[in-house]
Amino acid sequence: MIAVLKQKKIAALAILFALAFPLLIPNNYYLHMMTLSFIWMIAVYGLNLLAGYTGYLSLAHAGFFAIGAYTLAILTVKAGLNFWLAFFLSCVISSFIGFLVGLVALRTKEHFFAIYTLCVGYIIYLVIDKWDNLTGGVRGFIGIPSPANIGPISFQTPVSQYYLVLFFLLLVVFVMYRIVYSLTGRTYIAIRNSEELALTIGISTMKDKLVSFVLSIFFTSLAGALYASFIRFLGPDIGYISVMFDLLIFLLVGGIGTMSGPVVGTLLMTSISQQLQFLQDYRMLIFGPILTLLVIFYPRGVVGGVIHWKTKRTENNRDSRVGKISSHSSNEKQVKEG
Template sequence: MKLFNSTTGWLLLLALALAFPFLAGNDYHLTVMSTAYIYAIATIGLNLITGYTGQYNLAHSGFMAVGAYTVGILTVDHQVPFWIAFLLAGVVAAALGFFVGLVSLRLKTHFFSIFTLCVGYIMYLLIEKWESLTHGTVGIIGIPAPPSIGSIDFTEPRPQYYLVLLFLVASLWIMHRIVRSLLGRTFMAIRNGDDLAQALGINLMRNKLLAFMLSVFFAGLAGGLYAGFVRFIGPGVASVEHTFDMTMYMLVGGIGTLLGPLLGAIGVPWLTQYLQVLQDYRFVVFGPLLVILVIFLPYGIVGTWMNRKRRKEALAAQAAASSAPRDLSSISTAKGATHA
């Protein structure tokens, strides 16, 4: 795991991702992995507001649906080119996030989560009932795939896979830049406590709102990619169950880390796929496995490993500090013997 702290580790993961289409047994495996990548992008966004800023947004899947419906409505009903609609998916989600965050972020802890849960359900109902705009329960059919580039046809599974992978890599790089910057440290200070953040001179509302908008921007882009990938969307995209799935990805991988949500978003769907042989009993197996993981690895796979690494480094530093006086005393004794 130490390898994944370095550029070499990330390049190794990228090489595995690039080689996956040649190792996959069929197009179905490519479809599963591409879908996992899309939800990984959305989970990375949720991790920013939850893991790094400490605000649990239960309306996250609703904003993903906003991005998906933005692409669907603009391309199908108004013949807007796909890439323009895709860019607007993130912008519309962030703009809506500004108004939702302006109200919801005045609340704290579980009150904020309950409020966003209500917001998410309202978004679901609007998508389901506003038939003149969203096509209601019928959904939007015939969403165009991203336009071809030369001989690269994005209706084919392999080009689709590499396109989604490109956006996942870009999302990870951008998120890495954010969390390693002063802005990211500001978000983490807010997570550690509002009083501490205010004592440091941090504007709580402004920075919470910025984190919220950035978070739902990623959700909107993921929704736009999902619409172009699946080419059909319905109200179920906005279901709170998808937010809970993304939460599970963060918990399994490691909330508040960059690698954790990625591993969770890729590993959990594949585990459920392999448990499909159990049919109706697969959740009987998967449920206890998840409970055991949460009990013994409460910070997720990556988070637990990072905590153990910090403890080892602290013990090593403590051992070095305790041995330093003895070394100094032996040096002074040797000097005294030389003078004598």
């Protein structure tokens, strides 16, 4: 109970800090970077739902991030739809495509699933890169509008866009929390731990995996749509493998299968990336070995490692108390017998 209260206090402090950030640090550069970090967090939460809690590592999420972004751009610029209608449709269309992909992909397991989704992600990138008439190809897509006003509320300033993205991030975290700590979340964890055992106790694993896959893509495409409206320019590189690598390293550094891992990992790695901008051309050479060492020696990530350390400390304290009680009882028995 005490641990739960501590977690709630930490979460409340983090939210308060995020709300006060534009007032504490009134710098447009840091505001821009923090807003961008929030967008990546939403995408990482989508990946975490599938990989961390259901146990299926998808390498196509960068492609679905790009689909969400480009769908919003096409619907607003070329089709002339209202921004918020286009925003909603971009997530729905991406999720529907994910549903079709999942029907085939989820019939495979483990590394076969990862390889299949990697191919799907690369095909999405090629479609975006080569379909000039629709996506602009290598020239990119320009003229994407910023979020439309909602009544008297305008989203034309960096601060207002920051709070808009923060709102969606908090909404995604809330939905993730409700999913993870529900019967649905326990079902996903059961599938992750042993799909065969989940089948034997009556869980419809294919249906639950498909729902998890579609939900994760919905979150990722939501991040893509926010990215398009925030940056207002798109290039095919946002669907490339390097973006998938970034999402994966954010998740693994923070802690896969944890609620706060995406936040910690994204903030930590984006901060390091900004400090090492002069090595941008060699980032894959730097982060590649780091990721490999992390998976081998610290697979739980930062948050997972802290949770494991606290658990071990609690167990050691409990064992020491039990040992003292046993020793005290033994001494009393010896005194009585004497």
